Amino acid sequence: MITKYLTEVTAKFNPFSKRAKAARIFLSCIPADARAQMKITTSLLPPHPVKPTVLDVKFKDGKEMKFDLKELRINDIVEQVDRHSRLLARKEDLAG
Amino acid sequence: MPPRIRVAPSKLTKSPFPRRQITTSSRQYAALAQVPHSHDHSIIPELSTIKDYPITQPPTHRRPELRKSQLLRQYLTTLRSSPIILIFQHNSVLSPEWAAIRTVLRSSLQKVDKEQGTNVAEYIKLQVMKASILTAALRLDVWWKPDQLPHPETFVHTHALSEEAYEFAMSESKKKKHGLEPVLVGPIAVVTLPRMSPEHLKMVFSILSPSPEFKAPRRAANPAYYERAVQTGVPKLMLLGARVESKPFTIEKVKWIGTIAGGLDGLRAQLVHALEGVGASLANTLESSGKSLYYTLDARRDMLEEKPKVDQAENSHPDGAESK
Numbered sequence: 001m002i003t004k005y006l007t008e009v010t011a012k013f014n015p016f017s018k019r020a021k022a023a024r025i026f027l028s029c030i031p032a033d034a035r036a037q038m039k040i041t042t043s044l045l046p047p048h049p050v051k052p053t054v055l056d057v058k059f060k061d062g063k064e065m066k067f068d069l070k071e072l073r074i075n076d077i078v079e080q081v082d083r084h085s086r087l088l089a090r091k092e093d094l095a096g
Numbered sequence: 097m098p099p100r101i102r103v104a105p106s107k108l109t110k111s112p113f114p115r116r117q118i119t120t121s122s123r124q125y126a127a128l129a130q131v132p133h134s135h136d137h138s139i140i141p142e143l144s145t146i147k148d149y150p151i152t153q154p155p156t157h158r159r160p161e162l163r164k165s166q167l168l169r170q171y172l173t174t175l176r177s178s179p180i181i182l183i184f185q186h187n188s189v190l191s192p193e194w195a196a197i198r199t200v201l202r203s204s205l206q207k208v209d210k211e212q213g214t215n216v217a218e219y220i221k222l223q224v225m226k227a228s229i230l231t232a233a234l235r236l237d238v239w240w241k242p243d244q245l246p247h248p249e250t251f252v253h254t255h256a257l258s259e260e261a262y263e264f265a266m267s268e269s270k271k272k273k274h275g276l277e278p279v280l281v282g283p284i285a286v287v288t289l290p291r292m293s294p295e296h297l298k299m300v301f302s303i304l305s306p307s308p309e310f311k312a313p314r315r316a317a318n319p320a321y322y323e324r325a326v327q328t329g330v331p332k333l334m335l336l337g338a339r340v341e342s343k344p345f346t347i348e349k350v351k352w353i354g355t356i357a358g359g360l361d362g363l364r365a366q367l368v369h370a371l372e373g374v375g376a377s378l379a380n381t382l383e384s385s386g387k388s389l390y391y392t393l394d395a396r397r398d399m400l401e402e403k404p405k406v407d408q409a410e411n412s413h414p415d416g417a418e419s420k
Contacts, residue, residue, distance in 0.1 A: 025281070
């Protein structure tokens with residue numbers, strides 16, 4: 001996963017719910033030294049009351065992505081994030 | 097210098113530990129056939145008692161020298177011997193960070209040990225576990241109880257790595273849920289406590305997952321905690337849940353255990369106090385009816401004793417009136 005262009009990651013999940021899996025694996029994909037460059041906020045939700053699992057990602061250009069973890073799996077999320085990151089990388093290359 | 101005896105490369109790659117050969121009936125008969133007839137029959141042990149493996153190394157489903165087998169065995173032992181297991185997720189924690197966190201944890205727990213007069217710190221371990229193998233070990237720990245299963249006599253071997261345990265783990269117990277399945281996903285690290293000790297648990301929380309309830313140690317009290325490696329490593333650990341006395345616990349529940357003031361002794365003191373209070377009030381209640389009866393009767397006796405006096409007084413009074 002390309003994490004160079006991410007500025008903020010917010011994850012909220014209940015670890016005892018099945019939907020937390022994608023959010024948790026996404027967090028584990030972030031490299032060890034990336035915390036200096038981006039803000040990572042993780043909050044763990046209690047089982048009651050049931051609140052939706054949240055995974056938000058912000059990019060350097062200000063774009064914000066919100067993922068619906070009911071439908072998406074980790075591969076889909078990584079694919080979407082990488083797609084935008086590649087776009088930003090291309091822009092950066094062209095700007096020199 | 098090449099070896100004198102040429103060995104085919106295919107033979108060299110073979111494991112030095114050959115896989116268990118299942119004894120077939122024909123082989124047993126062959127062994128029997130080799131015994132000369134002139135021997136006394138009492139010397140020959142019964143065929144069923146002859147084993148093709150040492151007692152300390154019973155046959156296993158997977159080769160015992162494999163890492164997976166040993167991890168399963170190790171995890172199962174850990175699960176069976178630890179009353180409290182805290183489950184963390186570790187997100188790209190580097191090895192110097194692990195080392196620093198472990199050092200700080202050890203030194204802080206030793207301080208708790210000194211205060212409590214216990215010797216638990218060196219047995220509290222923070223270790224990374226493979227989630228999939230841990231799940232299998234958990235399944236065996238919860239449900240693999242050969243004595244309680246129907247037809248226990250059909251199991252030849254009952255140890256954790258046996259073929260019977262494997263079959264059980266793959267078939268029957270897969271349908272059941274122990275409650276920790278969704279937690280055991282991704283990179284997992286585990287803190288195991290060999291004793292139910294809320295004081296130690298409190299310290300583990302304050303080091304590994306500081307929160308308003310469990311504040312991180314101050315710089316003056318524990319300068320090692322404020323080293324760079326620890327400060328970058330700790331936010332990468334995420335407390336997910338726990339397993340306490342073989343039951344899944346959410347974060348809130350397990351944090352409650354940490355908040356028990358005075359540890360286990362404090363809890364016992366609270367219990368004794370509560371029971372004493374109940375006992376005193378119960379004794380009071382039981383006593384009260386007897387007491388009230390006693391008072392009533394006593395009052396009645398007094399009344400009866402007073403009555404003759406009054407009668408006497410009344411009798412004497414008319415006399416006095418007559419005398420006037």
